[in-house]
Amino acid sequence: MGRYVLGVDQSTSGSTALIVDRDVRVLARGQAPVPRYLPRPGWVEQDAWELWAATERAVRLALQDARIPPDEIEAIGLSNQRETTMVWDRATGEPVGRAIGWQDRRTQPLCDRLNAECGTAVGERTGMLILPNCAASKLHWLLENDRGAQRLLAADRLLYGTIDSWLLWNLSGGKEHATDCSNASVTLMQNAHTLAYDEFVLDRLAIPRSVLPTIRGSAELFGYTDPERFFGQRVPVAGIVGDQQAALLGQGGIRPGMAKNSYGSGAFLVMNLGQEFVSPSPGLFSPVLWAVDGEISYGLEAMSDVAGAALRWLQTGLGLVRDSAEAAMLAERVEDAGGVYFVPAFVGIGAPHYDALARGTMFGITEQTTRGHIARAALEAMAYQTREAVDSMRAQTGVPMDVLRADGGAARSDFLLQFQADILGVPVERPQVMETGALGAAMLAGVQVGYWDSLEETASHWTLGRRFEPRWSESRRDDMYAGWLEAIERSAGWGAARPGGRP
Template sequence: MRSSPLNRSHVLVFDHGTTSIRACIMDASGAIIARHQRNFEQIYPQPGWVEHNPAELWEITLQVARAALQEAGLGWENLAVAGLTNQRETVILWDSETGVPVYNAIVWQCRRTAPFCEALKRQGHGPMIQEKTGLVIDAYFSASKIRWLLQNVPQAQHLLARNRLLFGTVDTYILWKLSGGQCHVSDVTNASRTMLFNIHQRDWDSELLELFEIPAAILPKVVGSCEQIGMIDPAFTNGVSVPLAGIVGDQQAALHGQKCWVPGTAKSTYGTGAFLVMNTGQTPVHSSQGLLTTLGTDALGKPAFALEGAIFFAGAALEWLNKKLDAFDHVREIDTLAHSLASNEGVYLVPAFAGLGAPYWDSDARGAVFGITQDTGKAHLVRAALESMAYQTQAVLAAMQSEAGLTLERLRVDGGVTRSDFLMQFLADILNVPVERTDDPELTAKGAGYLAGLAVGFWANPQAIQSLPEPVQRFEPRMSAQERERLLTGWHQAVSRVLSKPSFE
């Protein structure tokens, strides 16, 4: 006889990133005991266009799950639940009868719909869209991508006429496949990133659907982030029943994994870009400074409002220095180079390679390096790239605190770039608050795992999760106020020179 889910010992989490997919196995202590990861192809049909192959995403999903279970020495029968976290805003349309996508997934980074979004701004739709969705009009979000597919892919219209077309972000598509076509759902955190979801009514908005010419029939049902939504098709699990629960967008998952469950707590995840999210509780804060109002979760996994700021280029600035300028051979050299200088010597790098995100939202801004002299070398550029992440973080957090009326007492951080001790100390100095770095690289997966476990009773309550061991290293600010102000003034001057427009829209 197979054990019931509540008697099982582990949680499986699928983590769908922008360049890779991994499966993580968690035990009751919150530890990741096994993980397996695979990269997938990045498709660039034209400059500024970014796509993924949905069939490859699905194939790798099962591969990494089976490999992680094998690494852990476990079987499907040992799983209490499976959760999922994902890159948000990426769009897939597919045939409800065959499961075949009509086109590649259009990725959140893709800029093909930027002209249409600019037209919407000129037509004056910005305030209405921000009021309903908490978002600024941008090609970053899902709505304009769905519209593009409907207007440019004949198969989409063919299936729509036959009531066979389905839309989903990555979570929706993978859950539909995992459940054998039984679950066409998305959770509130992912839905709130489509620019079609009314975050106050917690439902798809008819006025927005009409504006973007998107039929409601193709949309998924919206569920909570901490509820069981179905089962994995037993055909994939050797006949074992495994519940599906804990569905949450990646940045909200990291917020939950960092246990930022009360208003005023915030986290920043540093990878290719950086994403800062602050819990604002049950009160939505609509920003006039380019921040996004979105939905996250509270301690129980119920919807809670959050402010979010996206920094487009964080670790990507270091990658550019490595690949294009051969500034260093290995990431271990980054801190050595940064510490080789007593100061930045007036050198600032503004990494606006494809525009600036929050709080500027200037897609026409372009990158620049300021303060170069004959003595400027690769150490200056590496240090400037690291410092740029802290300056951008400070700009976002200053806007968040001002608009929410909340005071940040500490910043929780995660992501690969946080291995840099130089960045962590400089970040604490520029923010003038302690920075807490977890040594756990899987906070995003853990956030989804906690929500999945709560949904099925694997953990009895949030207090049980709060008490789990958590290794954290704390960096205290030690820079003088005068030096902080001097550095920030230099940064603001540098940014002002790359902006294409003087103020927020």
């Protein structure tokens, strides 16, 4: 038996690889960035080969950091940005164009039509809200609009996948075309009760089953690496899981009622509901968290499309900051946001509103507004969005959520997590290991091959990094939050404006 497990997380901003030992300690890590492409307003794309190359580089760097040979890897677990959708040639493995990113909004008209026609029927079957994020709408768009995809479909050579399937295909040298039930659950194509493809949805969207990957559990033998693709070694890929479910697992969130929020490019609040499936409600959807040994764990999730991406915009779009660390430093230098509220609705606003026509806005700007106020307002916006999502989840489940665990790149900011605790009124905990997606994927793979006995064993090793206690009075908390709610209301529907003016 090998001495270590490798966990890989392929996210919107890059790929991370962790090498983990039996005590669930991270011995080494490797990271490699990837770019996004924005060819049109509302369109978000990534290059499939760049995603693969970044993943390969991250693994290579982790092995070098650990100073171990590849033959000491016992198993590999994969975590991935969900919903990002691509198609490729079964015969050559060549992608057809770029992958359509999960934030992409080109399928909004299709989703509006489906919502009007199907009502809640799709949600009851799949656990999902009908949103442009869903891979099903992206696949339908490709089949309808991409001539390369249409030609390959006619020749019976077209394959579809989310990024987990693409990574597995390449790792296995083109031998395996599969996904897991956690990734499939948020595509809109998987029945939440049977964990099989839902024929009602496939028929509605004219999606042929021949292009779809096989759905498996989250901890299974998905195949072996091709030695030519993985440093000369044949290693089992034994776990696949969507990044947000993986992060909850990496946070030790294996018991019902436990919750985490990930502050990445977007923000994702996920609560474990155990074996109970709860139908989606306005602003919340119900993903499969993972399935191990035939036992399914369900969750409840709220998604904000833009969180850390707002800091990236301050850097690359406006040139106000050099990086997110400078944004946090500037935010801490001012006493407050100076009355500024920043609604980062670059592609609409997410949970609990899901208003595709909302647009990014800043309110309260005066001549006294500085870079620090704007940076602070951008960080505060992440916490306000999470407060809205937590309130919705509390109302839906009746679970009080006495503590929130936080991860993701922006969660390294002490300012953000303290503000989050203050505006929520509950403690926020940050773990020692921040790369929770890669860690959760490693846990599943290790359990599958017997490296660890159970998920309970892996969760017992979760270690607190820092705990942030709320400091504000309830009245101050409510006053600040009321300003955010007003800003959200005023940003609604702005995208419906005619060129050159308001509606």
